[in-house]
Amino acid sequence: MTKLTFIANDGTQFDVDAENGSTVMENAIRNAVPGIEAECGGACACATCHVYVDEGWTAEVGEPEAMEEDMLDFAYDVQPNSRLSCQIKVRDALDGLVVRVPARQG
Amino acid sequence: MTDTIKTDVLIVGAGPVGLFAVFELGLFDMKCHLIDILDRPGGQCAELYPEKPIYDIPGWPLITAQGLVDKLLEQIHPFKPEFTFNRMVSSLEKLEDGSFRVTTDENEVFEAKVVVIAAGGGSFQPKRPPIPGIEAYEGKSVFYSVRRMEEFRGHDLVIVGGGDSALDWTLNLQPVAKSVTLVHRRPEFRAAPDSVNKMFAMQEMKELNFQVGQVSGLTGADGQLSSATIKGPDGDVEVPCTRMLPFFGLTMKLGPIAEWGLNLHENLIPVDTEKFQTSVPGIFAIGDINWYPGKLKLILSGFHEVALMAQAAKRIVSPGERIVFQYTTSSTSLQKKLGVHD
Numbered sequence: 064m065t066k067l068t069f070i071a072n073d074g075t076q077f078d079v080d081a082e083n084g085s086t087v088m089e090n091a092i093r094n095a096v097p098g099i100e101a102e103c104g105g106a107c108a109c110a111t112c113h114v115y116v117d118e119g120w121t122a123e124v125g126e127p128e129a130m131e132e133d134m135l136d137f138a139y140d141v142q143p144n145s146r147l148s149c150q151i152k153v154r155d156a157l158d159g160l161v162v163r164v165p166a167r168q169g
Numbered sequence: 170m171t172d173t174i175k176t177d178v179l180i181v182g183a184g185p186v187g188l189f190a191v192f193e194l195g196l197f198d199m200k201c202h203l204i205d206i207l208d209r210p211g212g213q214c215a216e217l218y219p220e221k222p223i224y225d226i227p228g229w230p231l232i233t234a235q236g237l238v239d240k241l242l243e244q245i246h247p248f249k250p251e252f253t254f255n256r257m258v259s260s261l262e263k264l265e266d267g268s269f270r271v272t273t274d275e276n277e278v279f280e281a282k283v284v285v286i287a288a289g290g291g292s293f294q295p296k297r298p299p300i301p302g303i304e305a306y307e308g309k310s311v312f313y314s315v316r317r318m319e320e321f322r323g324h325d326l327v328i329v330g331g332g333d334s335a336l337d338w339t340l341n342l343q344p345v346a347k348s349v350t351l352v353h354r355r356p357e358f359r360a361a362p363d364s365v366n367k368m369f370a371m372q373e374m375k376e377l378n379f380q381v382g383q384v385s386g387l388t389g390a391d392g393q394l395s396s397a398t399i400k401g402p403d404g405d406v407e408v409p410c411t412r413m414l415p416f417f418g419l420t421m422k423l424g425p426i427a428e429w430g431l432n433l434h435e436n437l438i439p440v441d442t443e444k445f446q447t448s449v450p451g452i453f454a455i456g457d458i459n460w461y462p463g464k465l466k467l468i469l470s471g472f473h474e475v476a477l478m479a480q481a482a483k484r485i486v487s488p489g490e491r492i493v494f495q496y497t498t499s500s501t502s503l504q505k506k507l508g509v510h511d
Contacts, residue, residue: 135354136330136359
């Protein structure tokens, strides 16, 4: 299992075990991490699963593709390390990934 | 004051299920008038995913969403449905004789014996951008659509967005407004390349401003804007403005339907599975907006619901008239209505 860490907006830390192939968003929902809404269920159609990737992980996680960039236009306070968590697939290389949840989604 | 439009059936929503309702109701000689907030028929299919292939429409291994809408329009054409677009139904009241009066948000009035709610996920309304405090300015200096361009004359205007709406209005309002500043998170746009090129050309000529960044705050008083704070890559920029047009896409909202006195179940309208009638006799609900045990939000489910609803609607519109069950394959009278032999 790959370990993911979510840091909620109030600072609470959630350490979860994730299966490779699932998305970071799915693991947030499964573990009831507050502040990630995922209204469209992972279809890259809403921008409410927005997270900030920890600076040390941005290179490994990578940049959004065009479709995700289009949807990020609708997110709140988008930063260079912003990603839509439904578009980040869990894999061995992301073991220990840390993401932060924004103050609001949309 | 416009005249009241009278019809047999008033259909709220012109998505695929509302459109197919015209067919089944038409086979029973009922005239329909459809009202939709969008500027064209098709609902979510036309607005959200026109190019996407749908694989579960019976008889169509693959059909695009817009393709389905086009086919439905062809199918209902013989029944000459009437459409009123760009309107939301605001009120629905039952009259003394049991029929219904429906009023739109532009005060157009309709009367019908039967109302069919085919509102899908709710009406498409502009999405509110995630800008703190924006609600205080809505309707006074922040607007989500342009009804009359003249209303922006002489104003310092900020337009936010990266799609066709934002770019089109930037170009259209530049000659009218005192100044136009387009704000977008990044220098790449979703809008048509031609519009984007024109915008950059005007920026070169200093005819408008383009600010890369996100609106992080608004300043003003009593609903009147005085400036917007843009958080850019190099820090905050304060842009004086008296009008703002944010274009952040559309979202679906239940809206006035919640106020019509119908029983609701988690923002859906419960119906029976024999007639798909709501808690108010004469008002039916079909498609994604309804709920019943086992309900699936599938277009094909909506089509089934339409067929049963039409039988019940006929009994209300033509009480006492004998309803004969017929097949379109063998009934010459049905085929005549469809114009098969013309």
